[in-house]
Amino acid sequence: MTELQAQTHTVVFDGRRLDIESLCALAQGRAQAMLGADAEFRGRIARGADFLDRLLREDGVVYGVTTGYGDSCTVSIPPALVAELPHHLYAYHGCGAGRFLTPQETRAVLAARLASLCQGVSGVSVALLEQLAQLLAHDVLPLIPAEGSVGASGDLTPLSYVAAVLCGEREVWFQGQRRGAAEVLAQLGLTPLRLRPKEGLAIMNGTAVMTGLACLAWQRAQTLSRLAARLTACNVVAAAGNAHHFDERLFELKPHAGQQRVAAWLRADLCSDRPARNEQRLQDRYSLRCAPHVIGVLEDALPFLRGLIENELNSANDNPLIDAQQERVLHGGHFYGGHIAFAMDALKTAVANVADLLDRQLALLVDARFNHGLPANLSAATGERAAINHGLKALQISVSAWTAEALKLTLPASVFSRSTECHNQDKVSMGTIAARDALRVLELTEQVAAAMLIAARQGFTLRERIDPALRLSPALAAFRAELEDRIALVTEDRALDADLQRLLAALREGAWSLPA
Incomplete structure (x- = not known):
């Protein structure tokens, strides 16, 4: 079609x-x-x-x-x-x-x-x-x-x-x-x-180019915010983490609405009304415990950024403007893309922080010193074949590379104004560069998220081997089934690039079931 x-x-x-x-x-x-x-x-x-x-x-x-x-x-x-x-x-x-x-x-x-x-x-x-x-x-x-x-x-x-x-x-x-x-x-x-x-x-x-790109970036960031919350829930399960870090009363005491929303998603996914297990850490490392505080920044920014982007989208932004009703020609500077530049500089920073959060979560999951009993590199190989299989070792390196590049691109474009056109355009917004940067940061972060989907697939199976009585919430059980339909368990080493591309395509098509 x-x-x-x-x-x-x-x-x-x-x-x-x-x-x-x-x-x-x-x-x-x-x-x-x-x-x-x-x-x-x-x-x-x-x-x-x-x-x-x-x-x-x-x-x-x-x-x-x-x-x-x-x-x-x-x-x-x-x-x-x-x-x-x-x-x-x-x-x-x-x-x-x-x-x-x-x-x-x-x-x-x-x-x-x-x-x-x-x-x-x-x-x-x-x-x-x-x-x-x-x-x-x-x-x-x-x-x-x-x-x-x-x-x-x-x-x-x-x-x-x-x-x-x-x-x-x-x-x-x-x-x-x-x-x-x-x-x-x-x-x-x-x-x-x-x-x-x-x-x-x-x-x-x-400002049509920067604004059109900004709309696409905003929508992709919204999807990533929800996916990052779902992936965090998967990683808490895989790492035998403490679901009670997302307690409702706790988050009432720091009332950022987006942060509270992320915590609510995590509570729902993790069935945190159950008693804590004795073997869990009292306090998980920050990349798990503080996930609502990181993803919540993006979630809180999105409504504000929507307002900036949609106001620009629905504005008259050329020059001069022709007001036939009052029979006036209005000479001004509505072509200046400062609001989009700011929105995109802010968005890419919040998104890159989410990439960094997921990167840190994966680093914990693949490390046998910190993942509470999971095999090194989340390898599903067993017996004598475990010695020659490397699981997600290389994938974690790639995630680190993608995250580093995303973080590098967070330098704000809007502060790099140049005086152009014989100093007529002596203060410019760089909004289109900011929008392109934001899209690149989103692309890299989506790659990180796709890798984390593979890690979640491994994590559920490997944790269940340790804890056959593992229970998941209905939402997380459905997500696990979806993962298993899309990704084969990595037992013997194989190239993962084709898996990554399929997962990326599904992500960008909005095919994953995510918190609403």
């Missing part, structure tokens, strides 16, 4: 508030985009374009319409050349580099830009919005280089690839192939746009 065939609902773009889940559904091919047909909405869009036309007829001065861009705002454009200016904007910004955004990331960018332009204050035509919606509807994905934006004056360079494709230029990813935009538009019966005054600036002068 293709992503488009899997779509289950429609997201209508008409200026109403869009949430992270709707954008991610579009990005993941689980929803279809449609431009609103409401007459009031379309009339509001048309009035902005008409007001801009009237200003031009009356010789009004509008930045980026009758002037050059950025530091060139003092350059007046001869009336005969005004129509050419938008095409020059996307032409000279065609200097991106690095990897291309993935199809999922590209859909997120297109949806974020469409959401902003549908606020109705960018001076664009209904035809432009229709064309942008058609790219999403037909899954025509501009090939957008990931690098080249400083995140103020908008995501100019990456968004130039969207503008160019709307006009039938550059390349797209379509039906599994890299093709010329003009050829694909013709195949679909779509006419390349000739951008109206201000439309090039409206497409490019905004």
